[in-house]
Amino acid sequence: xxxxxxxxxxxxxxxxxxxxxxxxxxxxxxxxxxxxxxxxxxxxxxxxxxxxxxxxxxxxxxxxxxxxxxxxxxxxxxxxxxxxxxxxxxxxxxxxxxxxxxxxxxxxxxxxxxxxxxxxxxxxxxxxxxxxxxxxxxxxxxxxxxxxxxxxxxxxxxxxxxxxxxxxxxxxxxxxxxxxxxxxxxxxxxxxxxxxxxxxxxxxxxxxxxxxxxxxxxxxxxxxxxxxxxxxxxxxxxxxxxxxxxxxxxxxxxxxxxxxxxxxxxxxxxxxxxxxxxxxxxxxxxxxxxxxxxxxxxxxxxxxxxx
Amino acid sequence: xxxxxxxxxxxxxxxxxxxxxxxxxxxxxxxxxxxxxxxxxxxxxxxxxxxxxxxxxxxxxxxxxxxxxxxxxxxxxxxxxxxxxxxxxxxxxxxxxxxxxxxxxxxxxxxxxxxxxxxxxxxxxxxxxxxxxxxxxxxxxxxxxxxxxxxxxxxxxxxxxxxxxxxxxxxxxxxxxxxxxxxxxxxxxxxxxxxxxxxxxxxxxxxxxxxxxxxxxxxxxxxxxxxxxxxxxxxxxxxxxxxxxxxxxxxxxxxxxxxxxxxxxxxxxxxxxxxxxxxxxxxxxxxxxxxxxxxxxxxxxxxxxxxxxxxxxxxxxxxxxxxxxxxxxxxxxxxxxxxxxxxxxxxxxxxxxxxxxxxxxxxxxxxxxxxxxxxxxxxxxxxxxxxxxxxxxxxxxxxxxxxxxxxxxxxxxxxxxxxxxxxxxxxxxxxxxxxxxxxxxxxxxxxxxxxxxxxxxxxxxxxxxxxxxxxxxxxxxxxxxxxxxxxxxxxxxxxxxxxxxxxx
Numbered sequence: 001x002x003x004x005x006x007x008x009x010x011x012x013x014x015x016x017x018x019x020x021x022x023x024x025x026x027x028x029x030x031x032x033x034x035x036x037x038x039x040x041x042x043x044x045x046x047x048x049x050x051x052x053x054x055x056x057x058x059x060x061x062x063x064x065x066x067x068x069x070x071x072x073x074x075x076x077x078x079x080x081x082x083x084x085x086x087x088x089x090x091x092x093x094x095x096x097x098x099x100x101x102x103x104x105x106x107x108x109x110x111x112x113x114x115x116x117x118x119x120x121x122x123x124x125x126x127x128x129x130x131x132x133x134x135x136x137x138x139x140x141x142x143x144x145x146x147x148x149x150x151x152x153x154x155x156x157x158x159x160x161x162x163x164x165x166x167x168x169x170x171x172x173x174x175x176x177x178x179x180x181x182x183x184x185x186x187x188x189x190x191x192x193x194x195x196x197x198x199x200x201x202x203x204x205x206x207x208x209x210x211x212x213x214x215x216x217x218x219x220x221x222x223x224x225x226x227x228x229x230x231x232x233x234x235x236x237x238x239x240x241x242x243x244x245x246x247x248x249x250x251x252x253x254x255x256x257x258x259x260x261x262x263x264x265x266x267x268x269x270x271x272x273x274x275x276x277x278x279x280x281x282x283x284x285x286x287x288x289x290x291x292x293x294x295x296x297x298x299x300x301x302x303x304x305x306x307x
Numbered sequence: 308x309x310x311x312x313x314x315x316x317x318x319x320x321x322x323x324x325x326x327x328x329x330x331x332x333x334x335x336x337x338x339x340x341x342x343x344x345x346x347x348x349x350x351x352x353x354x355x356x357x358x359x360x361x362x363x364x365x366x367x368x369x370x371x372x373x374x375x376x377x378x379x380x381x382x383x384x385x386x387x388x389x390x391x392x393x394x395x396x397x398x399x400x401x402x403x404x405x406x407x408x409x410x411x412x413x414x415x416x417x418x419x420x421x422x423x424x425x426x427x428x429x430x431x432x433x434x435x436x437x438x439x440x441x442x443x444x445x446x447x448x449x450x451x452x453x454x455x456x457x458x459x460x461x462x463x464x465x466x467x468x469x470x471x472x473x474x475x476x477x478x479x480x481x482x483x484x485x486x487x488x489x490x491x492x493x494x495x496x497x498x499x500x501x502x503x504x505x506x507x508x509x510x511x512x513x514x515x516x517x518x519x520x521x522x523x524x525x526x527x528x529x530x531x532x533x534x535x536x537x538x539x540x541x542x543x544x545x546x547x548x549x550x551x552x553x554x555x556x557x558x559x560x561x562x563x564x565x566x567x568x569x570x571x572x573x574x575x576x577x578x579x580x581x582x583x584x585x586x587x588x589x590x591x592x593x594x595x596x597x598x599x600x601x602x603x604x605x606x607x608x609x610x611x612x613x614x615x616x617x618x619x620x621x622x623x624x625x626x627x628x629x630x631x632x633x634x635x636x637x638x639x640x641x642x643x644x645x646x647x648x649x650x651x652x653x654x655x656x657x658x659x660x661x662x663x664x665x666x667x668x669x670x671x672x673x674x675x676x677x678x679x680x681x682x683x684x685x686x687x688x689x690x691x692x693x694x695x696x697x698x699x700x701x702x703x704x705x706x707x708x709x710x711x712x713x714x715x716x717x718x719x720x721x722x723x724x725x726x727x728x729x730x731x732x733x734x735x736x737x738x739x740x741x742x743x744x745x746x747x748x749x750x751x752x753x754x755x756x757x758x759x760x761x762x763x764x765x766x767x768x769x770x771x772x773x774x775x776x777x778x779x780x781x782x783x784x785x786x787x788x789x790x791x792x793x794x795x796x797x798x799x800x801x802x803x804x805x806x807x808x809x810x811x
Contacts, residue, residue, distance in 0.1 A: 107750050136705030149709040149719075206714075215714040215774065217808070257712035258774075302749065304709070304719060304769055 090116060094291040102159040102294060114298070121299025124292050128284065129300075137303050144262045144279045149304050152259040154251045155179050157307035163297035169283035170251070178283060181251040186235065187274040194231045196221075199270045201228025202236070205244040205256045215258035218265055321519055323445060324608035326428060327438040327600075331627025340416050341425055349470065352477035356380075359729050359760060363481030371479060375761065381690065382761070384727060386697075393686045397679055402527075404675035406534040408667045409645075410541035414527065415622035420520050423471070423513035424606065427464055434460045438603060464514045465506070472505030518607045521620060528617050537648040538666045542621045544612045544643050547655050549595030552612075558592050565591040594638045601625035601643055611643055621645075696734070697725040698790050700801035707806040714774040718805050722766050724790055726758035733757050733793040736768060740786035742778040744805060745771045755793065770805055782809035 013020070013029070023030040035043075054060060057069040068074075087094075093116045097105075100113070107114050126135065132145040139147035146154065155165055165179065172178040186195060203220035207213065212222050233242065239252040246254035253261060262268050262277055284293055300306070356366035356379060368377040376383040376391075383390050405412050414421060435441050435456050444453055476498050477485055488494035489502070512520050521528060535541070553561050595612065602610045604625060607618045611625050629643040647666045654660070703719040711717055726732050736754050738746055746754060749767035758764040768788075772779035784807060789800040 134705075136703070138706035138709065147709065149706070149717075150711055152712045216710070217714075254712070258710055258714035259712050302767075304717070304749065304767075 090120075094120075094289075097291045097294050102163060102297060105298060117295040117298040118302060120292065121295035121297070121302075124288060124296045125299055128288070129296070132281075137300065141261070141263050144277060146261055146279075147259075147305075148300050150259055151305050151307075152254065152257055153305070153307065154246075154248065154253055154261070156248050157301075157305055159297055159301050159306070162300050162306070163294060165281065166288075166296055166300075167283060167285040167293050170281040171278060172280055172283050175283040175285075179251055181239075182278065183239070183252075183272070183276040184235075185274060185276040190231065190235065190273075194228075195270060195273055197224050197228035198231040198236065199228075199266060199273055200225035201232050202244065202255050202269055202273075203264065203266065204228075206258060214264070216260060216264040220266060322608060324518065324606065325438045325441045325445070325603075326606045326624070327603040327628075328432060329604040329624050329628045329631075331624075331630060333623035333627045337416060337425065337622065337624075341422050344417060344419075344422050345426070349474045352474065352482040361760060363484070365481055367478060368481075369479050373761075382727060384725065387693065390686060390689070393682055393689075397682050397686075400675055400679040400682070403534055404672055404679060406531050407536070407539060407675060408672045410535060410539050410621045411528070411531055411619070412621055414521065414531075414620035418620075420512060420525070421606075421620065421622070423467075423509060424517050426467065427513040427517075428606065430463050430467070431460055434463065461514070464510055468506040468509035468513070469502070471509045472502040475505050476501050518618070521607065522618055532617070536671070538669055540645045540647050540663065540666055541615060542611060542619060542623055542626060542643065543615065543646040543648075543651075544595075544601075545641065545646070545654070546593075546612065546614075547651065549593040549612065549642050551590055551593055552595035552597040553592045554597040558596065561590075561592040594633070594642050596632065596636060598632055600628040600632050604628040615648075694797070694799055695727040696732070696790065696792055696797050696799045697727070698788065698799050698801050699723045700788050700803045702803055704806075708808070710808075711771070714779075715771050716779040716807050717769050717771045720768045720770065720788070720803060722768050722788060722790075722801070723763055724756065724758050724766065724799075725763045726760060729760050731757060731759050734790040735793055736766070736788065736790050738770065738786050738788050740778070740784065740805075742772065742781075742784055742786075743776045744778055744784075744786060745773070747771060772805065772807060778805050779807050780809070781807045783807070 017031065019032045020029045021032045054067075055069070056071045057073050058066045059069065060067045093113055096113055097117055100110075104110070105114050105117060125133075125137070129137075132143075133139050133148055134145070137148040139145040141147070151157070153161065155161055155170070168175045168177040168179070170179050171181070186198075190198070200220045200222075201224075203214050203218060204210075204222070204225035206215040207220075208215070210222070213219050232240075232244070236244075239250050240246055240255055241252070244255040246252045258264075260268065261279070262272055284296075288296070351367050352365065354366035355364045356377075358364055358377070362377075365377065366379050368375075370377065374385045402413055431441065435444055444456065447453060473486075473489070476489075480498070485494060485498065489498060516524075551561065601612065602608075602625075604627070605611070606622065606624065607620055609616050609618045611619065623645065626643050626645070630640040633640050633642055645663070647661070649666075650661060699722070701721045701723070703721060707718070709717045709719075722736065724734055726734075733755050734757075736746060736748065736756065738744060747769040748754060748756065749769065756764060756766050770786075772784075778784040784805040785802065786805055787800050787802050789798055791798045
């Protein structure tokens with residue numbers, strides 16, 4: 001033991017040392033020790049494990065998908081099963097939601113059904129409605145997607161009205177029950193001067209104190225507005241009413257309030273008068289279940305604008 | 308070489324310990340504390356307390372499902388978890404205080420491991436007899452009698468263990484209902500699992516692992532060394548009085564040799580060389596008669612005469628055992644005693660004994676006591692000034708605001724009202740602001756909401772600024788929501804912000 005070399009360069013093999021691999025670096029020789037048994041067996045075991053795993057579970061990629069695996073395991077199927085389980089739990093509530101009068105579903109009278117409808121409606125809204133109306137349901141004014149939080153409704157804000165709109169859509173040619181209206185594009189029908197007059201008149205309709213700034217905080221030309229009344233009565237009052245307060249049956253907007261679907265600036269209003277607008281909403285009754293439509297109606301109604 | 312090749316052992320094999328029965332004041336104190344602690348543990352869940360119709364009438368209840376903690380008249384909600392944190396800190400400081408003053412008294416008397424092990428030892432003694440009988444039984448082969456005694460003992464242990472695990476789950480649900488469910492097989496899986504795990508740990512830790520838990524598993528023996536100093540009162544052996552020890556013939560010879568030695572030495576005169584220095588100096592035997600009583604009773608299997616040891620849990624059973632022997636041989640008590648390390652030098656010099664309170668009352672313990680009391684007082688004050696109603700306000704910011712048809716600006720808030728009283732309560736929601744703002748509740752005509760007892764309510768609230776209110780044009784306006792319990796003075800508030808149109 002005492003004559004054991006102190007420096008690698010002097011490493012000398014001793015009796016009883018294992019064979020070397022023949023490799024040598026700077027005088028350091030590599031012993032040819034076998035791997036520990038347990039380690040080797042673990043290594044073999046991982047190989048067996050790996051092969052078995054690829055046989056049992058989906059593993060090898062193919063052209064149209066991976067091998068299915070002997071166990072038929074699928075996370076998608078597991079999720080589907082979970083969804084089915086919860087759907088079954090709520091089956092009674094869903095059936096009830098299709099049979100009950102929507103107005104009778106309230107927090108105080110039917111709390112369980114009400115809470116279920118709000119949760120289910122919120123989920124449906126996020127999935128299908130938020131693309132246009134926004135996650136918070138505030139709509140997009142520039143694109144004419146209505147704000148569902150405010151108290152202004154083109155076609156009515158009662159539960160039944162909202163339910164009707166969701167089920168059948170607006171100006172949707174695929175559904176005969178869809179609500180329909182169309183405004184004339186007045187470019188070419190009215191002169192530029194008349195258009196300017198009627199645009200300013202329409203803006204002035206919501207100006208209570210007559211100071212040239214209306215309820216939606218847009219300034220307009222008071223002189224032009226003063227001359228626009230006749231143009232309005234001749235061309236617009238048929239739908240929007242003599243006073244300009246709109247008609248929900250026709251989906252004609254109320255022009256006397258502070259809310260403009262496409263924006264209340266002079267440019268936006270002129271664009272509407274010249275070229276008209278034609279906002280379309282798809283019908284959801286074919287895509288969503290009746291319970292989902294009803295739940296969504298209750299949810300939208302609860303957002304603060306419901307009538 | 309052979310000894311070098313052997314791998315070092317990390318763990319010493321357990322040497323079985325057969326503590327002998329002992330009588331004395333400390334043993335009596337230990338009995339009393341065992342009865343008290345076990346009594347508190349087993350009985351507490353069964354104390355009833357009227358909590359109205361909707362809640363179980365249980366005085367101490369950890370309602371995990373509803374996140375409520377009931378302790379007699381006190382009800383803790385999750386947001387008041389600082390009470391639990393405070394109590395844990397107090398428990399820690401209390402442990403520091405007791406350890407710095409009295410060593411491992413917690414370990415010796417109150418630690419569950421000690422209490423249950425002691426109980427298991429008692430059962431063992433009842434069934435298999437005292438130390439000598441148990442030693443014989445241990446050594447003899449496994450015949451019918453040994454099997455009978457062992458199995459009887461294990462069954463009794465198991466019953467205690469089941470009762471221990473069983474008592475634990477009763478803290479988390481209505482005890483009578485849960486007991487019925489447990490017996491009829493209708494209780495939740497987690498209840499059975501908890502009972503099973505605690506039964507197993509009690510059975511193994513109390514019956515078999517015993518002092519091994521204290522020595523190998525528990526971190527506290529290691530930490531306690533830092534909590535103790537030379538003034539800490541611990542169980543110690545007065546070796547200056549006991550040594551050299553000896554018994555029987557050897558002891559007599561020692562005594563005779565000492566007398567002989569002093570005779571040979573002749574009279575000595577203070578300050579001068581003794582006359583005969585050639586005679587060997589022989590000490591008279593000490594008070595320890597080496598009867599091993601202190602070792603035989605020790606539940607940790609140590610010899611206290613070897614000095615302070617990590618294993619010692621200062622349970623003082625050796626003091627009881629030694630005092631009994633000292634009484635028998637007509638020597639003063641206290642050969643093994645609760646002592647401070649500083650006592651040794653003092654007593655060797657023959658000075659009067661330092662009173663125990665002088666050891667205990669020192670800056671370290673006083674600081675611990677002060678901290679402990681301060682937290683305790685803080686918690687009690689918090690308990691009395693806390694409000695039983697509370698609200699949190701979360702503003703809906705998608706969108707920040709909505710313009711209404713009359714030009715008003717509306718913001719939306721989700722208000723959560725907590726009613727921690729035991730009765731249903733009606734709350735009025737309002738706000739305070741320098742600017743005129745109007746409140747509106749979703750799904751409610753008036754501004755009242757009802758919150759059931761011990762519940763929270765999430766209420767959507769709208770705040771509206773009319774066009775003529777300054778807040779409608781301003782970017783942000785701070786204001787305060789408040790809720791007032793109808794018919795009382797109880798109020799709670801939450802500050803938030805109103806978003807207006809801003810500069811346009």
